[in-house]
Amino acid sequence: xxxxxxxxxxxxxxxxxxxxxxxxxxxxxxxxxxxxxxxxxxxxxxxxxxxxxxxxxxxxxxxxxxxxxxxxxxxxxxxxxxxxxxxxxxxxxxxxxxxxxxxxxxxxxxxxxxxxxxxxxxxxx
Numbered sequence: 001x002x003x004x005x006x007x008x009x010x011x012x013x014x015x016x017x018x019x020x021x022x023x024x025x026x027x028x029x030x031x032x033x034x035x036x037x038x039x040x041x042x043x044x045x046x047x048x049x050x051x052x053x054x055x056x057x058x059x060x061x062x063x064x065x066x067x068x069x070x071x072x073x074x075x076x077x078x079x080x081x082x083x084x085x086x087x088x089x090x091x092x093x094x095x096x097x098x099x100x101x102x103x104x105x106x107x108x109x110x111x112x113x114x115x116x117x118x119x120x121x122x123x124x125x
Contacts, residue, residue, distance in 0.1 A: 004116055004119070004120045005120065007113070007116050008113045008114075008116050008117045008120070010113075011109045011110070011112050011113030011116065012109070012110060012113040012114075014109045015107065015108070015110035015113060016110070018109065019107070019110075022095060025085050025086075025087060025093065025094075025095040026085055026095060026097060028087075028088065029086055029087055029088065029094075029095065030058075030085065030088060031083065031084070031085050032056050032057075032058070032083075032084060033056065033081050033082070033083060033084070034055060034056035034081070034082050034083075034084045034094075035054065035055050035056070035079060035081055035082075036052045036053070036076040036077065036078055036079065036080045036081075036082060037052075037053045037054065037055050037064060037078065038052075038078055039051065039052045039053070039076050039078075040052075040053060050074070050075045050076070051066050051067055051068055052066075052067050052076045052082070053065070053066045054066075054067055054082065054084060054094065056084065058086065058091040061091075063086075063091055063092060065092050065094055067094060067096060082096060083097060085097060
C-alpha cells in the first residue's frame with residue numbers, strides 16, 4: 001500500500017517537473033533557429049529514436065548541442081533548420097517546441113500516477 005502511494009507521488013512529481021521545465025523554457029526562453037548537424041540514434045530496444053545534434057548562435061558564440069528531450073521518431077536531415085528555445089542564462093539548455101515527446105512523457109507520468117491512485121482508492125473500499 002505504501003509502495004503504491006510512493007509510486008503515485010513519484011509519477012506525479014516527475015510528470016509535473018517535465019511539464020514545468022518545458023513550459024518555463026518556452027515562456028522565458030529565447031527563440032532562435034538551429035541547424036541539424038547530424039542525428040544520432042539512441043534509446044532502448046523497445047523505444048528507439050533519434051537525437052538531433054543542433055548548432056546555433058547566441059550573441060556571436062556558436063553552440064552545438066545534442067537534443068535529449070526524448071526519442072524523436074523522425075530523423076532530421078543534415079542541414080535542416082529547426083526552431084528552438086534556449087535558456088537565457090545557459091544557452092545549452094534547449095527545447096524544440098515542435099517535438100511533443102517531452103510533453104507526452106509528462107502527461108503519461110501524470111496519467112499513470114492518477115491511475116495508480118484510483119486503483120489504490122478502489123482497493124481501500
